[in-house]
Amino acid sequence: MSESQQRQQQLLQTLAAVPFGRVVTYGQLAELAGLPRAARLVGSTLKKLPADTTLPWHRVINASGRISFPIDSDGYRRQRARLLDEGIEIQGNRVSLTRYRWQP
């Protein structure tokens, strides 16, 4: 297994540990996985996930507390709907990090 594949495994394992009703930022997820400053890697890794994945990809938002998809995109609507399902409040495209951020 290559180095980059191991890093992606680390990220996915960390993602799987994010509890229901909580969110993490791209940068936070990277750091928790032992990969500081690899926020962009999180994005490209999530992009490769299969559509039927059971991983909570929707619990990952950017450092501003916003959903990183364009407002009118499909991905945006799917992520928003899933977050709402978990009881997370969303104003516009924004989630309150102070209330919902996961702190292990």
Added chain:
DNA sequence: TTCGTGACGTGCA
């Protein structure tokens, strides 16, 4: 090998 690109972050105006 180099270069452009991306579901990002931080600092600053």
Added chain:
DNA sequence: GTGCACGCCACGA
């Protein structure tokens, strides 16, 4: 609050 520049890492052309 917004926008921009720059840094970061991986990947494909």
